Amino acid sequence: MRTTVGIIGAGPAGLLLARLLHNAGIDSVVLESRDRAYVERRQRAGILEQGTVDVLRAAGAGERMDREGLRHDGIELRFDRTRHRVDFPALTGGKSVMVYAQTEVCKDLIALQLEEGGPLLFEAEALAVEDAGTDSPRIRFRHQGAEDVLECDYVVGCDGFWGVARRAIPAELSRTFERTYPFGWLGILADVAPSHDELVYARHDRGFALLSMRSPSVSRLYLQVPDGTDAGAWSDEEIWDELERRFETADDWRLERGPITQKSVTPMRSFVHEPMRHGRLFLAGDAAHIVPPTGAKGLNLAVGDVVTFARALVHRRETGSAELLDAYSATCLRRVWQAERFSYDMTTLLHRAPDATPFDDRLQVARLRRIASSRAAETDLAEAYTGFPIG
Numbered sequence: 001m002r003t004t005v006g007i008i009g010a011g012p013a014g015l016l017l018a019r020l021l022h023n024a025g026i027d028s029v030v031l032e033s034r035d036r037a038y039v040e041r042r043q044r045a046g047i048l049e050q051g052t053v054d055v056l057r058a059a060g061a062g063e064r065m066d067r068e069g070l071r072h073d074g075i076e077l078r079f080d081r082t083r084h085r086v087d088f089p090a091l092t093g094g095k096s097v098m099v100y101a102q103t104e105v106c107k108d109l110i111a112l113q114l115e116e117g118g119p120l121l122f123e124a125e126a127l128a129v130e131d132a133g134t135d136s137p138r139i140r141f142r143h144q145g146a147e148d149v150l151e152c153d154y155v156v157g158c159d160g161f162w163g164v165a166r167r168a169i170p171a172e173l174s175r176t177f178e179r180t181y182p183f184g185w186l187g188i189l190a191d192v193a194p195s196h197d198e199l200v201y202a203r204h205d206r207g208f209a210l211l212s213m214r215s216p217s218v219s220r221l222y223l224q225v226p227d228g229t230d231a232g233a234w235s236d237e238e239i240w241d242e243l244e245r246r247f248e249t250a251d252d253w254r255l256e257r258g259p260i261t262q263k264s265v266t267p268m269r270s271f272v273h274e275p276m277r278h279g280r281l282f283l284a285g286d287a288a289h290i291v292p293p294t295g296a297k298g299l300n301l302a303v304g305d306v307v308t309f310a311r312a313l314v315h316r317r318e319t320g321s322a323e324l325l326d327a328y329s330a331t332c333l334r335r336v337w338q339a340e341r342f343s344y345d346m347t348t349l350l351h352r353a354p355d356a357t358p359f360d361d362r363l364q365v366a367r368l369r370r371i372a373s374s375r376a377a378e379t380d381l382a383e384a385y386t387g388f389p390i391g
Contacts, residue, residue, distance in 0.1 A: 049387030192258025
C-alpha cells in the first residue's frame with residue numbers, strides 16, 4: 001500500500017489532517033488501532049478555541065458543531081465566595097469559545113472521511129515507523145490479523161503519548177521536558193442541566209472545582225483530588241456535597257444535583273518532546289506534548305499542529321520549497337510553550353498544593369484579585385483562553 005501522507009491515529013488531530021489534505025487534493029491513509037465505536041465514545045476535551053472553530057468550519061466540518069455546540073463568551077472565576085466574569089469578546093476583539101465534545105468532533109470527521117476522503121482503517125495497529133530519516137518512510141502495521149506496510153512520502157504521528165511514532169526519533173536527538181502534579185481531577189458526567197450558563201473555575205481552600213457541560217441537559221464537573229485517588233471511593237452524595245462546598249458564593253446561587261452517569265480520575269501533567277520532526281516524520285498532538293486540562297488547550301494544540309503541517313505541505317507542492325516543512329517543529333513549539341505556560345499558570349492559580357502554606361493561599365487570592373481588578377491582567381487571560389494564533 002502506498003500514499004503521500006501516512007497518518008497514525010484517528011483522534012481529532014489525525015482525522016482533521018486527513019480532511020485538510022483531502023480538501024487540498026493530497027492523498028492520505030489513516031491507521032487507527034481501535035474500532036470506530038471506541039473512537040466515537042472516548043471522552044476527552046470539550047472546549048474549542050476560536051481558531052479551532054474557524055478551522056473546522058473552513059474544512060466543511062462545522063455544520064453540526066454550529067447547530068448543537070454551545071458558544072461561550074466568557075468564564076466565571078470564583079474565590080472567597082465572590083464571582084467574577086471574564087468577558088471574552090470585549091477583551092479580545094470578538095473572540096469566543098465553543099463547548100462541543102471531542103467525541104462529536106470525531107464523529108463528524110469520521111463521517112466525512114468515510115464518505116469523501118481516503119482510506120480510514122480501524123483496528124489497524126501501527127507497529128513501527130521505519131526509515132523516518134529517509135525520503136521513503138514506512139509504517140509497519142497489523143490489520144485483520146495480517147502484517148502490512150504503508151509506504152509514504154511523509155508520516156504524521158497523531159497516535160498519542162503511548163504511540164509508536166515518537167519512538168522512531170533517535171534518543172540522541174530527543175529532549176523531553178515534563179512536570180507531574182501531586183493531584184488529579186475527579187470528573188463526573190451527570191444528567192442534570194448545568195447550574196450556570198458558562199464554565200465556572202473555583203479556587204477554594206479545600207481545592208479546585210470546575211463546572212462545565214456537554215449539552216443543555218448534561219453537566220460535566222470536576223474536583224481536585226490527591227494523585228492516585230480511586231473514583232469509586234467517592235459516593236455520589238460525597239461528590240455533590242464537596243462540589244457545593246467549593247462552589248459556594250455569597251449570593252443565592254445554587255448547584256443543581258442529578259444522577260451521575262460516569263466517574264473517572266484524570267492525572268495532571270505537562271510534557272513536551274523536542275523536536276517535533278525527524279526527517280519525514282512529524283509529531284502532532286499528544287504524541288509531542290501534553291498539558292494539564294485547566295487551560296483547555298490539548299485538542300486545540302493538536303489542531304494547530306496539523307494545520308501547520310498541511311499548510312507547509314501545500315506550500316511545498318505549490319512552490320517547491322521545503323522551508324515551511326523544515327520550520328514545522330520550531331513553528332509549532334512556539335505555540336506549544338505558550339500553551340504550556342498558560343496551562344501551568346491556570347493550574348497553579350486555582351489548585352491548592354498538598355504542602356501549601358498560608359502565604360501561598362494569600363498569593364493565589366492576590367493573583368485572582370489582580371485579574372478581577374485589572375483590565376490588562378484580565379485581557380491576558382482572555383487572549384490565552386480563546387487561543388494563540390496558529391502558525
